[in-house]
Amino acid sequence: MLAHxxxxxxxxxxxxxxxxxxxxxxxxEINSGVSGWLxxxxxxxxxxxxxxxxxxKQQMARGLPKQKPIAGVKQVVVVASGKGGxxxxxxxxxxxxxxxxxxxxxxxxxxxxxxxxADVYGPSIPKLMNLKGNPELSDNxxxxxxxxxxxxxxxxxxxxxxxxxxxxxxxxxxxxxxRLLRQVDWGSLDYLVVDMPPGTGDVQLSITQNIPIAGAxxxxxxxxxxxxxxxxxxxxxxxxxxxxxxxxxxMSVFQCPNCNHQTHIFGSDGARQLxxxxxxxxxxxxxxxxxxxxxxxxxxxxxxSSPDSPEAAAYRSVASAxxxxxxxxxx
Numbered sequence: 001m002l003a004h005x006x007x008x009x010x011x012x013x014x015x016x017x018x019x020x021x022x023x024x025x026x027x028x029e030i031n032s033g034v035s036g037w038l039x040x041x042x043x044x045x046x047x048x049x050x051x052x053x054x055x056x057k058q059q060m061a062r063g064l065p066k067q068k069p070i071a072g073v074k075q076v077v078v079v080a081s082g083k084g085g086x087x088x089x090x091x092x093x094x095x096x097x098x099x100x101x102x103x104x105x106x107x108x109x110x111x112x113x114x115x116x117x118a119d120v121y122g123p124s125i126p127k128l129m130n131l132k133g134n135p136e137l138s139d140n141x142x143x144x145x146x147x148x149x150x151x152x153x154x155x156x157x158x159x160x161x162x163x164x165x166x167x168x169x170x171x172x173x174x175x176x177x178x179r180l181l182r183q184v185d186w187g188s189l190d191y192l193v194v195d196m197p198p199g200t201g202d203v204q205l206s207i208t209q210n211i212p213i214a215g216a217x218x219x220x221x222x223x224x225x226x227x228x229x230x231x232x233x234x235x236x237x238x239x240x241x242x243x244x245x246x247x248x249x250x251m252s253v254f255q256c257p258n259c260n261h262q263t264h265i266f267g268s269d270g271a272r273q274l275x276x277x278x279x280x281x282x283x284x285x286x287x288x289x290x291x292x293x294x295x296x297x298x299x300x301x302x303x304x305s306s307p308d309s310p311e312a313a314a315y316r317s318v319a320s321a322x323x324x325x326x327x328x329x330x331x
Contacts, residue, residue, distance in 0.1 A: 067212050070181060073114070073192045075214040075326065078207065078242070080196040080233050081226075111190045114145060114152040116180060118207060119197040120173050121166050123157030130299025134158055135184075142185040149304055154184050170202055177206055198229075200236040208240045215245040215329055217283065217322055222249055222270030230271070234278055245325040246281035247271045248318055251288040281325055284318040287311060 070076065117125035126132060129151070135143040135158055145152035156176060160166060168176070186192065194213075197203055207213075216237040220230035234244050249271035254263045265288060275282040286292075287310070295305045303312045 067210060070186065070192065070211055072186050073189045075190065075330065076192045076194060076211055077215055077217065077245070077322070077326065078194045078196050078213055078237075079217045079219065080204070080237075081198050081219050081230065112152075112188055113150070114154070114186050114189045114192045116184075116192060116194045117153070117155030117157065118177060118180065118194050118203060120156045120168070120176050120203070121197065123155045125153055125155040125195060126157040126162075127299060128296055128301065129153050131158070138185040140185070142183050144185050149301075152186060152189070154180060156180070174202060174206055177203055178210075181207070181210060200232055204236065205240070208237070208242055213242045215243045215326055217245050217248060219248045219250050220271050220274070221251045222264065222267035224267065224270065226266075227270050227274050231274060231278065234280065243329045244278070244280045245322055245329065246283040247275040247278075248283045249285045252285035254288040257290070281321070283321040283325070284314065286314045286318065 115125060115129070117123050129146075129148050131146045131148050131153055133146065135146060135154065138144055143154065145154045146158060147153065156166065194207060196207070216234075218230050218234050218237075220226045230247065234247075237244050249269075251266050252264070252271075253268075254265050255261070256263070272282045289311050291306060291309060292302050292311050295302045298305075302309060303315050306312055
Protein backbone atom coordinates (compact mmCIF):
# COMPACT_ATOMS: atom_id res chain seq x y z
CA MET A 1 0.00 0.00 0.00
CA LEU A 2 2.79 2.42 0.92
CA ALA A 3 4.52 1.72 -2.39
CA HIS A 4 1.76 3.58 -4.23
CA UNK A 5 2.31 6.81 -2.27
CA UNK A 6 4.64 9.57 -3.38
CA UNK A 7 7.19 10.85 -0.90
CA UNK A 8 5.34 14.15 -0.44
CA UNK A 9 1.99 12.46 0.21
CA UNK A 10 3.54 10.07 2.70
CA UNK A 11 5.27 12.90 4.54
CA UNK A 12 2.05 14.90 4.74
CA UNK A 13 0.12 11.89 6.13
CA UNK A 14 2.78 11.20 8.71
CA UNK A 15 2.79 14.84 9.87
CA UNK A 16 -1.00 14.74 10.19
CA UNK A 17 -0.85 11.57 12.30
CA UNK A 18 1.92 12.92 14.50
CA UNK A 19 0.55 16.43 14.99
CA UNK A 20 -3.16 15.64 15.16
CA UNK A 21 -3.89 12.47 17.15
CA UNK A 22 -7.60 11.75 17.12
CA UNK A 23 -10.17 9.38 18.50
CA UNK A 24 -12.30 7.08 16.33
CA UNK A 25 -16.07 7.25 16.52
CA UNK A 26 -15.99 4.06 18.55
CA UNK A 27 -13.88 5.67 21.27
CA UNK A 28 -10.64 3.97 20.13
CA GLU A 29 -7.64 6.32 20.16
CA ILE A 30 -5.47 6.47 17.05
CA ASN A 31 -1.77 6.00 17.66
CA SER A 32 0.68 8.49 16.17
CA GLY A 33 3.02 7.87 13.27
CA VAL A 34 2.79 5.19 10.59
CA SER A 35 0.94 2.76 12.87
CA GLY A 36 -1.75 5.38 13.46
CA TRP A 37 -2.17 5.95 9.76
CA LEU A 38 -2.50 2.21 9.12
CA UNK A 39 -4.96 1.94 12.01
CA UNK A 40 -7.04 4.71 10.48
CA UNK A 41 -7.07 2.99 7.08
CA UNK A 42 -8.14 -0.33 8.61
CA UNK A 43 -10.96 1.38 10.46
CA UNK A 44 -12.09 3.12 7.27
CA UNK A 45 -12.14 -0.18 5.38
CA UNK A 46 -14.20 -1.77 8.17
CA UNK A 47 -16.73 1.09 8.04
CA UNK A 48 -16.93 0.87 4.24
CA UNK A 49 -17.41 -2.91 4.38
CA UNK A 50 -20.22 -2.66 6.95
CA UNK A 51 -21.94 0.05 4.92
CA UNK A 52 -21.67 -2.05 1.76
CA UNK A 53 -23.17 -5.09 3.48
CA UNK A 54 -26.03 -3.00 4.80
CA UNK A 55 -26.73 -1.56 1.34
CA UNK A 56 -26.68 -5.07 -0.15
CA LYS A 57 -29.18 -6.30 2.44
CA GLN A 58 -31.50 -3.39 1.68
CA GLN A 59 -31.25 -3.98 -2.07
CA MET A 60 -31.93 -7.72 -1.66
CA ALA A 61 -34.91 -7.01 0.56
CA ARG A 62 -36.35 -4.64 -2.04
CA GLY A 63 -35.70 -7.14 -4.83
CA LEU A 64 -37.39 -10.15 -3.19
CA PRO A 65 -40.89 -10.95 -4.44
CA LYS A 66 -43.70 -10.61 -1.97
CA GLN A 67 -44.93 -14.01 -0.81
CA LYS A 68 -48.49 -14.74 -1.88
CA PRO A 69 -50.41 -17.82 -0.74
CA ILE A 70 -51.66 -20.24 -3.38
CA ALA A 71 -55.40 -19.81 -3.74
CA GLY A 72 -57.30 -22.43 -1.76
CA VAL A 73 -54.21 -24.03 -0.18
CA LYS A 74 -53.88 -23.96 3.61
CA GLN A 75 -50.36 -25.38 4.08
CA VAL A 76 -47.43 -26.08 1.74
CA VAL A 77 -44.78 -28.70 2.53
CA VAL A 78 -41.68 -29.07 0.36
CA VAL A 79 -39.75 -32.34 0.12
CA ALA A 80 -36.15 -32.07 -1.08
CA SER A 81 -32.95 -34.05 -1.26
CA GLY A 82 -30.22 -31.56 -2.10
CA LYS A 83 -28.68 -34.26 -4.29
CA GLY A 84 -29.87 -36.33 -7.22
CA GLY A 85 -29.42 -40.07 -7.29
CA UNK A 86 -30.60 -40.83 -3.77
CA UNK A 87 -33.60 -42.81 -4.98
CA UNK A 88 -36.08 -39.98 -5.50
CA UNK A 89 -37.86 -41.51 -8.46
CA UNK A 90 -37.91 -45.29 -8.32
CA UNK A 91 -37.46 -46.24 -4.69
CA UNK A 92 -38.18 -44.21 -1.60
CA UNK A 93 -36.82 -40.74 -2.16
CA UNK A 94 -38.64 -37.41 -2.08
CA UNK A 95 -41.19 -38.29 -4.75
CA UNK A 96 -42.24 -41.44 -2.91
CA UNK A 97 -42.14 -39.68 0.43
CA UNK A 98 -44.30 -36.91 -1.02
CA UNK A 99 -46.84 -39.32 -2.38
CA UNK A 100 -47.08 -41.52 0.68
CA UNK A 101 -47.48 -38.56 2.97
CA UNK A 102 -50.32 -37.39 0.76
CA UNK A 103 -51.81 -40.86 0.47
CA UNK A 104 -52.00 -41.17 4.24
CA UNK A 105 -53.47 -37.71 4.62
CA UNK A 106 -56.03 -38.38 1.93
CA UNK A 107 -57.27 -41.41 3.87
CA UNK A 108 -58.88 -38.87 6.18
CA UNK A 109 -62.08 -37.81 4.39
CA UNK A 110 -61.85 -34.40 6.02
CA UNK A 111 -58.45 -33.68 4.42
CA UNK A 112 -57.81 -32.69 0.82
CA UNK A 113 -54.26 -33.14 -0.46
CA UNK A 114 -52.38 -32.08 -3.59
CA UNK A 115 -49.00 -32.91 -5.10
CA UNK A 116 -46.95 -30.49 -7.19
CA UNK A 117 -44.03 -31.94 -9.16
CA ALA A 118 -41.54 -29.05 -9.37
CA ASP A 119 -38.86 -31.07 -11.14
CA VAL A 120 -39.24 -29.49 -14.57
CA TYR A 121 -36.35 -31.33 -16.26
CA GLY A 122 -37.14 -34.79 -14.86
CA PRO A 123 -40.82 -35.04 -13.91
CA SER A 124 -41.60 -38.47 -12.44
CA ILE A 125 -44.96 -37.98 -10.73
CA PRO A 126 -46.97 -39.04 -13.83
CA LYS A 127 -45.21 -42.42 -13.76
CA LEU A 128 -45.35 -42.89 -10.00
CA MET A 129 -48.99 -41.83 -9.79
CA ASN A 130 -50.02 -43.74 -12.93
CA LEU A 131 -51.43 -40.63 -14.59
CA LYS A 132 -51.46 -39.61 -18.25
CA GLY A 133 -53.03 -36.88 -20.32
CA ASN A 134 -53.23 -33.12 -20.42
CA PRO A 135 -55.01 -31.13 -17.72
CA GLU A 136 -58.32 -29.55 -18.64
CA LEU A 137 -58.97 -25.85 -18.13
CA SER A 138 -61.43 -24.40 -15.65
CA ASP A 139 -63.86 -21.57 -16.38
CA ASN A 140 -61.25 -19.04 -15.21
CA UNK A 141 -58.66 -20.56 -17.60
CA UNK A 142 -56.61 -22.36 -14.96
CA UNK A 143 -55.36 -25.95 -15.21
CA UNK A 144 -57.33 -28.61 -13.34
CA UNK A 145 -55.05 -31.17 -11.62
CA UNK A 146 -55.21 -34.83 -12.57
CA UNK A 147 -56.27 -37.12 -9.72
CA UNK A 148 -55.42 -40.66 -8.65
CA UNK A 149 -55.55 -42.44 -5.28
CA UNK A 150 -57.42 -39.42 -3.93
CA UNK A 151 -54.49 -37.06 -4.60
CA UNK A 152 -54.67 -34.06 -6.95
CA UNK A 153 -51.47 -33.86 -9.01
CA UNK A 154 -49.81 -31.36 -11.30
CA UNK A 155 -46.55 -31.88 -13.18
CA UNK A 156 -44.69 -30.61 -16.21
CA UNK A 157 -44.93 -34.23 -17.35
CA UNK A 158 -48.62 -33.63 -18.09
CA UNK A 159 -47.77 -30.79 -20.47
CA UNK A 160 -45.08 -32.45 -22.62
CA UNK A 161 -44.73 -35.78 -24.39
CA UNK A 162 -43.41 -38.70 -22.34
CA UNK A 163 -40.04 -38.94 -24.10
CA UNK A 164 -39.66 -35.29 -25.12
CA UNK A 165 -36.50 -33.73 -23.61
CA UNK A 166 -37.11 -30.43 -21.85
CA UNK A 167 -34.19 -28.37 -23.18
CA UNK A 168 -34.90 -24.99 -21.65
CA UNK A 169 -32.84 -22.13 -20.34
CA UNK A 170 -33.37 -20.67 -16.90
CA UNK A 171 -35.95 -18.05 -17.84
CA UNK A 172 -38.23 -20.64 -19.44
CA UNK A 173 -37.91 -22.91 -16.42
CA UNK A 174 -38.82 -20.07 -14.07
CA UNK A 175 -41.80 -19.20 -16.26
CA UNK A 176 -42.95 -22.83 -16.05
CA UNK A 177 -42.60 -22.84 -12.25
CA UNK A 178 -44.61 -19.63 -12.03
CA ARG A 179 -47.33 -21.22 -14.13
CA LEU A 180 -47.39 -24.36 -11.98
CA LEU A 181 -47.64 -22.25 -8.84
CA ARG A 182 -50.21 -19.68 -9.95
CA GLN A 183 -52.22 -21.12 -12.84
CA VAL A 184 -53.50 -24.36 -11.29
CA ASP A 185 -57.02 -24.62 -9.90
CA TRP A 186 -56.34 -26.75 -6.79
CA GLY A 187 -59.75 -26.13 -5.32
CA SER A 188 -59.63 -26.30 -1.53
CA LEU A 189 -56.56 -28.12 -0.13
CA ASP A 190 -55.47 -28.75 3.43
CA TYR A 191 -51.96 -29.72 2.28
CA LEU A 192 -49.98 -29.17 -0.90
CA VAL A 193 -46.76 -31.21 -1.02
CA VAL A 194 -44.14 -29.86 -3.42
CA ASP A 195 -41.70 -32.41 -4.79
CA MET A 196 -38.58 -30.29 -5.31
CA PRO A 197 -35.85 -31.00 -7.88
CA PRO A 198 -32.38 -31.87 -6.55
CA GLY A 199 -29.99 -29.07 -5.72
CA THR A 200 -30.21 -25.58 -4.24
CA GLY A 201 -30.67 -23.41 -7.31
CA ASP A 202 -33.12 -21.04 -8.97
CA VAL A 203 -36.19 -23.26 -8.72
CA GLN A 204 -35.79 -23.83 -4.99
CA LEU A 205 -35.22 -20.13 -4.31
CA SER A 206 -38.11 -19.06 -6.52
CA ILE A 207 -40.57 -21.37 -4.78
CA THR A 208 -39.46 -20.49 -1.26
CA GLN A 209 -39.51 -16.75 -2.01
CA ASN A 210 -42.87 -16.69 -3.80
CA ILE A 211 -45.14 -18.74 -1.54
CA PRO A 212 -45.37 -19.21 2.24
CA ILE A 213 -44.09 -22.67 3.20
CA ALA A 214 -45.03 -24.45 6.41
CA GLY A 215 -41.95 -26.69 6.45
CA ALA A 216 -39.36 -28.69 4.53
CA UNK A 217 -38.56 -32.41 4.67
CA UNK A 218 -35.01 -33.46 3.68
CA UNK A 219 -34.48 -36.98 2.31
CA UNK A 220 -31.04 -38.61 2.04
CA UNK A 221 -29.32 -41.94 1.94
CA UNK A 222 -26.85 -42.65 4.77
CA UNK A 223 -23.92 -42.23 2.35
CA UNK A 224 -21.47 -39.43 3.18
CA UNK A 225 -21.54 -37.89 -0.30
CA UNK A 226 -25.35 -37.67 -0.19
CA UNK A 227 -25.33 -36.27 3.33
CA UNK A 228 -23.09 -33.37 2.26
CA UNK A 229 -25.74 -32.15 -0.18
CA UNK A 230 -28.56 -32.92 2.22
CA UNK A 231 -26.92 -30.58 4.71
CA UNK A 232 -26.60 -27.88 2.04
CA UNK A 233 -30.29 -28.29 1.31
CA UNK A 234 -31.21 -27.94 4.98
CA UNK A 235 -29.02 -24.85 5.37
CA UNK A 236 -30.60 -23.28 2.28
CA UNK A 237 -34.08 -23.59 3.77
CA UNK A 238 -32.85 -22.09 7.02
CA UNK A 239 -31.41 -19.10 5.17
CA UNK A 240 -34.78 -18.37 3.61
CA UNK A 241 -36.58 -18.86 6.95
CA UNK A 242 -38.34 -22.13 6.05
CA UNK A 243 -38.62 -24.50 9.05
CA UNK A 244 -36.83 -27.81 8.49
CA UNK A 245 -39.28 -30.43 9.74
CA UNK A 246 -36.63 -33.14 9.80
CA UNK A 247 -34.62 -35.75 7.87
CA UNK A 248 -35.73 -39.03 6.32
CA UNK A 249 -33.11 -41.76 5.85
CA UNK A 250 -33.80 -43.59 2.59
CA MET A 251 -32.25 -46.94 1.58
CA SER A 252 -31.25 -47.37 5.21
CA VAL A 253 -30.83 -51.15 5.10
CA PHE A 254 -31.17 -54.07 2.68
CA GLN A 255 -32.59 -57.35 3.99
CA CYS A 256 -31.84 -60.48 1.97
CA PRO A 257 -35.16 -62.09 0.93
CA ASN A 258 -33.64 -65.56 1.27
CA CYS A 259 -31.76 -65.52 4.59
CA ASN A 260 -33.06 -62.22 6.08
CA HIS A 261 -29.49 -61.01 6.65
CA GLN A 262 -29.38 -57.22 6.87
CA THR A 263 -26.71 -55.21 5.01
CA HIS A 264 -26.19 -51.44 5.30
CA ILE A 265 -25.15 -50.89 1.69
CA PHE A 266 -24.95 -47.10 1.90
CA GLY A 267 -23.78 -46.86 5.49
CA SER A 268 -25.50 -46.86 8.84
CA ASP A 269 -27.32 -44.01 10.59
CA GLY A 270 -25.70 -41.21 8.58
CA ALA A 271 -28.93 -39.22 8.27
CA ARG A 272 -29.71 -39.76 11.95
CA GLN A 273 -26.31 -38.34 12.89
CA LEU A 274 -26.79 -35.40 10.52
CA UNK A 275 -30.16 -34.67 12.11
CA UNK A 276 -28.44 -34.51 15.50
CA UNK A 277 -25.77 -32.19 14.08
CA UNK A 278 -28.36 -29.87 12.57
CA UNK A 279 -30.52 -30.12 15.70
CA UNK A 280 -33.59 -31.19 13.72
CA UNK A 281 -35.84 -34.19 14.14
CA UNK A 282 -35.02 -37.56 12.61
CA UNK A 283 -38.27 -38.57 10.90
CA UNK A 284 -37.52 -42.23 10.24
CA UNK A 285 -35.94 -44.93 8.06
CA UNK A 286 -37.12 -46.33 4.73
CA UNK A 287 -35.47 -49.61 3.67
CA UNK A 288 -33.93 -50.53 0.31
CA UNK A 289 -36.48 -53.05 -0.91
CA UNK A 290 -37.33 -54.60 -4.26
CA UNK A 291 -41.05 -54.26 -3.62
CA UNK A 292 -40.77 -50.47 -3.41
CA UNK A 293 -39.04 -50.25 -6.77
CA UNK A 294 -41.40 -52.64 -8.53
CA UNK A 295 -44.60 -51.04 -7.25
CA UNK A 296 -43.31 -47.54 -8.02
CA UNK A 297 -42.53 -48.51 -11.61
CA UNK A 298 -46.08 -49.84 -11.97
CA UNK A 299 -47.56 -46.63 -10.64
CA UNK A 300 -48.94 -48.47 -7.61
CA UNK A 301 -46.88 -47.28 -4.64
CA UNK A 302 -46.32 -49.74 -1.85
CA UNK A 303 -48.79 -48.11 0.54
CA UNK A 304 -51.49 -48.86 -2.04
CA SER A 305 -50.40 -52.23 -3.40
CA SER A 306 -48.96 -53.71 -0.18
CA PRO A 307 -50.47 -51.73 2.70
CA ASP A 308 -49.66 -54.42 5.30
CA SER A 309 -45.98 -54.79 4.34
CA PRO A 310 -43.08 -53.57 6.53
CA GLU A 311 -42.14 -51.13 3.77
CA ALA A 312 -45.57 -49.51 3.89
CA ALA A 313 -45.34 -49.38 7.69
CA ALA A 314 -42.05 -47.47 7.34
CA TYR A 315 -43.77 -44.87 5.16
CA ARG A 316 -46.66 -44.55 7.58
CA SER A 317 -44.23 -43.94 10.42
CA VAL A 318 -42.46 -41.20 8.44
CA ALA A 319 -45.73 -39.58 7.41
CA SER A 320 -46.98 -39.58 11.00
CA ALA A 321 -43.78 -37.88 12.16
CA UNK A 322 -44.08 -35.25 9.42
CA UNK A 323 -47.69 -34.44 10.31
CA UNK A 324 -46.77 -34.16 14.00
CA UNK A 325 -43.90 -31.79 13.21
CA UNK A 326 -46.21 -29.69 11.05
CA UNK A 327 -48.58 -29.29 13.95
CA UNK A 328 -45.70 -28.28 16.23
CA UNK A 329 -44.23 -25.59 13.95
CA UNK A 330 -47.57 -24.11 12.95
CA UNK A 331 -49.27 -24.10 16.36
